[in-house]
Amino acid sequence: MNSAVEPIDQKHVIGRSFGNVTIVRELGRGSMGAVFIGFQKSLKRQVAVKLLPKGPQTADWGARQFQDEAETVAVLAHPNIVPIFEMGEDDDYYFQVMQLVDGADLGRMIRHRLKHPVPSKRRMAPQTAVGLVMQVLEGLGYAHKHGVVHQDMKPANIMVDRADLRPMIVDFGIARTARTEYWAEGMVVGSALYLSPEQAAGRETDARTDLYAMGVVLFEALAGQLPVRQEDDTDLLMRKMERPDTLFLTRPSETAPGIDSELERIIVKSTAALREDRFSSAEAMRAALRDWRVHQGIGA
Known part of the structure; x- marks a missing residue:
């Protein structure tokens, strides 16, 4: 790691x-x-x-x-x-x-909501979570077009400005670019819970690696807590490599009332074990979320 x-x-x-x-x-x-x-x-x-x-x-x-x-x-x-x-x-x-971003990271926002005295307010509203993720995907798509794969997307690396709720990606410390020469086959970098299976195995990464992480982030923002086992990073990495489809203990729609069948489809597709089964680009994932917003009457 x-x-x-x-x-x-x-x-x-x-x-x-x-x-x-x-x-x-x-x-x-x-x-x-x-x-x-x-x-x-x-x-x-x-x-x-x-x-x-x-x-x-x-x-x-x-x-x-x-x-x-x-x-x-x-x-x-x-x-x-x-x-x-x-x-x-x-x-x-x-x-x-x-x-300096005047605000908090998305992870802190998610944890803060879990402490709300009113149970119905302990999860982020779906339209809010989806809106934030869509904006992050804009930034990621831009980075990907410039040959940059972040490789460590997680709530802690998404700062949300207090004034306009604009999310901003931080910490490109382990990003993979066309210039980097020190990433070698077999090197594992990133945060275990958000690593894609290919990243956990130390294989080459691409834009779809970041989309896997964003699927996990979307699930967490909607559910408040991810339905995963309490295991150390080593066991989690082995699970990602050998049994990636067993990461989540329950389906997204069974985890939180705000996750409907379409949001579940988006989460499942973005966190597919095989990257060819995921969205092809950040824009494709963003378009799916945009369609969900339109169907909800929120607008694009």
């Missing part, structure tokens, strides 16, 4: 400057370092700063991965993809400066 990196001590970076950005506080940690809120003095605005510590655990592979992420996102100008403004390094860290 994802490689480990050197730990970051907040005391060593809070108040420190990277480029013309001063670190203010930590936002979160991931597979490729930690993300902080920073203040960009030149434009007097808050930004997000991702830091990757230099050290033995990072090595050359991690540094190239971090740099490739920045170069990848730099050419992806799309409203549903968080832009990177700057990349650099000092003696201790590699850093990326990117847009």
Whole structure:
């Protein structure tokens, strides 16, 4: 799975400057370092700063991965993809400066709803979940046309802006592009629950790999919780490789009242074990969801 990196001590970076950005506080940690809120003095605005510590655990592979992420996102100008403004390094860290999204990630939104005191409000409204996923698919389709496969689509990597509920894809840290040379046959990267069977087996990925993950994300957004076994990543990877059709314990329509037969068909098709049975493109999956909205009288 994802490689480990050197730990970051907040005391060593809070108040420190990277480029013309001063670190203010930590936002979160991931597979490729930690993300902080920073203040960009030149434009007097808050930004997000991702830091990757230099050290033995990072090595050359991690540094190239971090740099490739920045170069990848730099050419992806799309409203549903968080832009990177700057990349650099000092003696201790590699850093990326990117847009700070005022909101929460989709995973946090889903978990927050599960705590609602009214049972009927513990799941996201289907039209809301479908609308968010459709916008994410726009961003993914754009990335795919530019030869970029994200490879780690999951609710935590979808930031939703508080003001207009616009979802934005983040963390292209393990994206596969035409430029990357370090992805080898047999290398497994990504988050186990959202990995496609071919990704779990370390085989070559393509756009349909991201669509598998988006099918799982759609199911989770609609159901609140996925009907899966409580098993560790190793067992889950083996299941994805050997028995991929046994991932879900119940059919989508049996899991949540908001999932009708058409939404179930879309989820089942996008999470098919064989990628040739999935949607052929992000636009094809988005078109299916658009048709569902029209049938619901919501409009395209």
